[in-house]
Each structure stands twice: as C-alpha cells, then as structure tokens.
Amino acid sequence: MKDIWCIRFAWILCLVTVSAHGQEFDGNLFLKRDSTIEAFLGVGDYEQVEKYIDGQIAYLMWVGRPDSVYRYAYNASRARWKTKGSQAGVERAETLVEWIVENDPNIDHHLQAINDLTWIYEETGNPEKCLAADERYLEVCLGYPGVKPIQLSTAYYSLGYDHQKNGDGQKATYFFSKSIEPRLIDTFAYRKRRIDS
Numbered sequence: 001m002k003d004i005w006c007i008r009f010a011w012i013l014c015l016v017t018v019s020a021h022g023q024e025f026d027g028n029l030f031l032k033r034d035s036t037i038e039a040f041l042g043v044g045d046y047e048q049v050e051k052y053i054d055g056q057i058a059y060l061m062w063v064g065r066p067d068s069v070y071r072y073a074y075n076a077s078r079a080r081w082k083t084k085g086s087q088a089g090v091e092r093a094e095t096l097v098e099w100i101v102e103n104d105p106n107i108d109h110h111l112q113a114i115n116d117l118t119w120i121y122e123e124t125g126n127p128e129k130c131l132a133a134d135e136r137y138l139e140v141c142l143g144y145p146g147v148k149p150i151q152l153s154t155a156y157y158s159l160g161y162d163h164q165k166n167g168d169g170q171k172a173t174y175f176f177s178k179s180i181e182p183r184l185i186d187t188f189a190y191r192k193r194r195i196d197s
Contacts, residue, residue, distance in 0.1 A: 025063040033059070041075060050079035070100050070109035074116035078123075086124040093120040107144045111137060111151055118158065127165060134158040149182035156182075 033056045040048040053076045060068050073096045081089020093116065100113045114137045121130040138155040141147045160175035 023063050025065060030056070030059070037075070046079040046082035049075060050083055053079060066100075066103040067106055067109060069096070070104060070106075070113045073097060073100065073113045074119060077116070077120045081120070081124060090120060090124055090126065090129075093117045107140065107146065108148075108151075111140055111144075114140065115154070115158075127162070131159075131162040131166070134162050152182040153179045155179075 033052060037049060037052045037056065040046075040052065053072045057069055057072055057076065060066065073093060076096060077089050077093035079089075080092040097113045097117045101110050104110070114133055118130055118133040118137065121127075121133055134155070138159060141152050141155045144151075156175045156179035160172045160179060163169075163175060164172035
C-alpha cells in the first residue's frame with residue numbers, strides 16, 4: 001500500500017515539474033538504460049535490475065510518458081521478489097498494475113500488465129490470485145472493442161489452465177475450447193484478406 005502512495009506522489013510531482021520545466025524525452029538515454037537493465041537481467045543481478053528499472057520508471061514519469069511504464073511491470077516485480085521476498089514482489093506487481101490502469105489510457109497496455117501480474121502470482125505460488133487476475137484479464141478483453149483475437153484466446157486459455165490446475169476438468173475443457181474460437185476467426189479473416197488482395 002505504501003508503494004502506491006509513493007508512486008502517486010512521484011507522478012504528481014513529475015507532472016508539476018514537467019509542466020513547469022518542459023522536460024524532453026531522450027530516446028538515447030532511454031535505450032541505454034534499457035540495455036543496462038537487459039544486461040543485469042542476463043546475469044541475474046536483481047538488485048541492479050531493480051535499481052535501474054526504478055530509475056527508468058521515474059524517468060518516464062519525469063518526461064510525461066506513463067504509456068511506457070507497462071513494459072517494466074514483470075521485471076520490476078520479479079526483481080523485487082528476488083531481492084525482498086515473494087510477498088514484496090507480489091505487492092510491487094499489484095501496485096504497478098493499478099498505477100498503469102489509472103494512468104495509461106492504452107487498454108492493450110493494461111492487458112499486458114495484468115498478464116504480467118498473473119505470471120508473478122503463478123511463479124510465487126498464488127493460484128487463487130492467479131485465477132482472479134485471469135478473470136480480470138478476460139473481463140477487460142470482453143469490454144474492449146479493440147481486443148485482438150490473440151488477447152481473447154490468451155484470456156480463455158489462461159482460465160482453462162487455472163481450472164485444470166485446480167482439478168476442475170469440466171471448466172478447463174470449456175475454456176480451452178473457447179480459446180480456439182478467436183484464433184479460427186482470425187485465421188479465416190487472414191485468409192480472406194490474402195485472397196481479396
């Protein structure tokens with residue numbers, strides 16, 4: 001809970017400062033930090049990963065780019081988990097997802113962040129929270145006019161997986177079969193586009 005208030009305060013402070021100073025986004029600096037993060041991820045140095053991701057997120061807030069924060073939800077949460085324990089990692093993921101949903105208008109980014117949250121739940125042994133996050137993912141998909149077939153398919157497949165793990169074969173079968181439908185529709189649409197062109 002403390003995390004969310006720190007992020008909100010940082011965001012408000014950044015908005016005020018950016019409007020006052022007009023800070024420009026520096027693509028080279030952004031990419032350099034990303035490369036550093038990837039390098040530390042490659043060697044499993046999670047303390048450095050956390051430090052650089054926190055810096056990157058703060059920078060994105062500073063320059064008024066909340067629509068890029070979603071890219072770090074999984075690795076920021078995993079780094080927190082590896083350095084401060086699984087509960088801290090879960091809290092970090094939950095905080096980031098809520099922040100992204102509140103501040104990033106792009107629904108595709110919300111879906112990516114919720115999916116990352118699901119993986120953090122899965123990897124830290126929280127199956128009941130995993131199911132709830134996957135249900136939330138499906139709910140967002142069903143309410144999103146721009147939903148892509150792959151997103152809808154992922155939503156149903158993930159719920160099938162959750163129910164299979166929980167021993168509910170009937171629900172698992174239902175969701176697994178539903179996961180095929182969006183792919184079939186997309187495949188037929190793709191073939192029609194190819195034939196028409």
